[in-house]
Amino acid sequence: MALDPQLLDILACPDTHHAPLTHDADAQTLTCTECGRVFEIRDDIPVLLLDEARPGDAA
Structure with missing residues (x-):
């Protein structure tokens, strides 16, 4: 499911x-789009926890 x-x-x-x-x-x-953090989507649920995010290219 998307x-x-x-x-x-x-x-x-x-x-x-x-x-x-x-x-x-x-x-x-x-x-x-601003800080570049990457948030996982697990089992079609976005995990929008700062502690769980990984730095992206823009961070």
């Missing part, structure tokens, strides 16, 4: 800047 497009529209980075996230369906990740 993530609902309406859910993707409202999801934002949980950090204080609350920037939008980009979705990579193949990698099953969401990436913050």
